[in-house]
Amino acid sequence: MRLYLINPSNPLVSSVQVKESRWNRYRVWKPLSLMVVAGLTPPEWEVSIVDENLGAPDYPALPRPDLVGITAFTSQADRAYEVAAHFRGLGVPVVMGGIHATMCLPEATQHVDSVVTGEAESVWPRVLEDARQGRLQRRYDGGHAELGAIAPARHDLLPARYAFGSIQTTRGCPLNCSFCSVTAFNGAHYRQRPVADVVREFQAIRERRVLVVDDNLIGTLPEHIARAKDLFRALIRAQVKKEWVAQATINFADDEELLALASRAGCRGVFIGFESSPPEGLRGIGRKYALMKGRDVRASVRRIQRHGIMVAGSFIMGLDIDRPGVGKRIAAAASRYGADTINVGFLTPLPGTRLWDQMKAEDRIALDAFPEDWKYYTLTFPVARYKHLSPDGIIAEMLACNRSFYALPRVLRRVFSNFRHRRSPLVSLVGNLSYRRNFRLDVTAFANFQQQLGGRWDQ
Numbered sequence: 297m298r299l300y301l302i303n304p305s306n307p308l309v310s311s312v313q314v315k316e317s318r319w320n321r322y323r324v325w326k327p328l329s330l331m332v333v334a335g336l337t338p339p340e341w342e343v344s345i346v347d348e349n350l351g352a353p354d355y356p357a358l359p360r361p362d363l364v365g366i367t368a369f370t371s372q373a374d375r376a377y378e379v380a381a382h383f384r385g386l387g388v389p390v391v392m393g394g395i396h397a398t399m400c401l402p403e404a405t406q407h408v409d410s411v412v413t414g415e416a417e418s419v420w421p422r423v424l425e426d427a428r429q430g431r432l433q434r435r436y437d438g439g440h441a442e443l444g445a446i447a448p449a450r451h452d453l454l455p456a457r458y459a460f461g462s463i464q465t466t467r468g469c470p471l472n473c474s475f476c477s478v479t480a481f482n483g484a485h486y487r488q489r490p491v492a493d494v495v496r497e498f499q500a501i502r503e504r505r506v507l508v509v510d511d512n513l514i515g516t517l518p519e520h521i522a523r524a525k526d527l528f529r530a531l532i533r534a535q536v537k538k539e540w541v542a543q544a545t546i547n548f549a550d551d552e553e554l555l556a557l558a559s560r561a562g563c564r565g566v567f568i569g570f571e572s573s574p575p576e577g578l579r580g581i582g583r584k585y586a587l588m589k590g591r592d593v594r595a596s597v598r599r600i601q602r603h604g605i606m607v608a609g610s611f612i613m614g615l616d617i618d619r620p621g622v623g624k625r626i627a628a629a630a631s632r633y634g635a636d637t638i639n640v641g642f643l644t645p646l647p648g649t650r651l652w653d654q655m656k657a658e659d660r661i662a663l664d665a666f667p668e669d670w671k672y673y674t675l676t677f678p679v680a681r682y683k684h685l686s687p688d689g690i691i692a693e694m695l696a697c698n699r700s701f702y703a704l705p706r707v708l709r710r711v712f713s714n715f716r717h718r719r720s721p722l723v724s725l726v727g728n729l730s731y732r733r734n735f736r737l738d739v740t741a742f743a744n745f746q747q748q749l750g751g752r753w754d755q
């Protein structure tokens with residue numbers, strides 16, 4: 297039995313344009329969801345993962361599979377349905393899973409034979425058995441998996457063309473930010489995999505650099521932080537010797553022992569969601585505000601960096617407090633905080649979030665011809681009506697923000713500072729150059745976007 301697991305591409309995502317910018321090699325990440333689903337697949341299935349981000353194959357030239365599984369974030373949904381249509385046209389049943397199919401079940405059901413909602417662990421073997429017997433059901437609900445004994449992801453299945461391997465050690469987030477799908481999808485309960493399983497899986501990863509995909513590797517409660525320390529100690533003891541980057545909340549900076557252990561365990565960079573400048577913009581968005589309120593953010597960032605860990609800050613533009621001038625304000629705040637790189641996204645109503653419900657009720661979702669418009673839900677296009685900013689205005693703010701933060705003198709100052717403090721200046725340089733290059737790709741993408749979709753906000 298032959299199974300293809302497919303990660304559809306979205307050419308509008310600048311970071312997958314490897315040909316246009318070779319720095320993007322460092323920003324094409326492995327589709328861990330499919331590696332996990334492959335790990336749940338019994339050996340009688342011959343399984344291949346197709347990552348279209350490395351280039352879509354000539355599907356008609358491939359051997360005919362018995363089943364196709366497709367994953368998709370919302371931004372990939374349109375392409376996912378195209379791929380599904382191709383295989384269904386050949387009479388091959390198609391199963392879709394992942395966040396988009398879960399949040400938009402009725403839509404996904406129209407395009408595929410079966411949908412797996414939620415996490416796959418508890419239902420995937422049954423799906424395969426039903427497919428083999430020709431009695432595939434329309435929907436299987438995996439809910440939230442018990443992480444006590446899950447199979448490791450298949451790290452051997454993808455070609456060695458990625459700069460980073462990937463791994464997941466926890467699921468769920470209690471902070472429930474209004475714009476984020478994680479609490480709705482993975483739940484508010486912070487579930488943790490056993491430390492020994494994580495260490496074993498780390499050792500199975502070929503790449504020297506690894507992305508830890510957890511939404512918050514350290515969690516927020518004392519017991520979460522204790523578990524993170526146990527994990528870091530175990531990675532040090534096992535001499536795993538990987539360099540890794542992870543996502544965390546700013547409270548990462550509050551515990552010197554945690555920082556020292558993370559650094560010794562291989563942590564070289566952390567993505568932190570600052571989201572708003574000023575932090576007051578976070579009020580009403582979720583519980584993250586409590587972590588930022590009254591904090592000396594620069595001192596927190598410095599404490600992290602002193603351990604040789606780079607800080608990539610993420611921000612959102614288009615919050616209800618954002619007015620003209622927000623672009624330069626975010627760039628200035630990020631520079632003041634001392635962030636090594638920034639990633640700024642437009643506030644985007646992702647299906648299944650509280651923000652979606654709110655914007656829908658207020659008739660603020662401008663790009664709503666679905667599924668075609670889903671391809672703009674990359675956080676790099678303004679898809680909604682923003683309170684104080686027109687579509688052209690918010691695009692100009694985004695360009696001003698990136699132009700200011702990634703101005704060459706500022707980039708060189710950051711790289712030099714990393715060199716002086718012995719904090720991987722090369723990684724800092726690659727990160728900054730990659731963003732600078734993508735910024736130029738974004739200018740073209742915005743021009744096309746404005747030309748093609750300019751009138752849609754008035755409808």
Ligand code: B12
Pocket residue numbers: 305306309323325326327328329330332333365366367368369370371372391392393394395396399412414415416417420441464475476477478482509510511646647673674675
């Ligand atoms: C790592 C990550 C990335 C990485 C890697 C992506 C990749 N190729 O895997 C990068 C940085 C590239 C990325 C980019 C983006 N991301 Co992202 N990302 C994540 C993150 C943190 C973890 C994803 C992950 O690997 N999880 C681990 C796996 C094991 O879990 P899983 O994907 O949920 O898979 C399970 C189930 O969903 C299901 N399943 C999934 N697929 C399938 C398929 C089949 C056939 C079956 C049966 C089951 C199944 O089974 C799996 C095992 O239980 C999630 C948050 C999260 N907690 O999921 C956000 C998240 C997925 N990203 C998000 C977004 C918005 C984006 C971007 C659009 C914007 C951005 N933030 O930069 C881009 C778009 C990229 C694109 N190509 O279009 C949103 C998506 C929301 C949505 N409705 O689409 C999330 C949920 C975060 C959020 N804030 O809400 N992302």
Ligand code: SF4
Pocket residue numbers: 469470471472473476477478479511512569582584
């Ligand atoms: S803290 Fe991060 S993962 Fe958790 S809900 Fe907020 S944005 Fe999502």
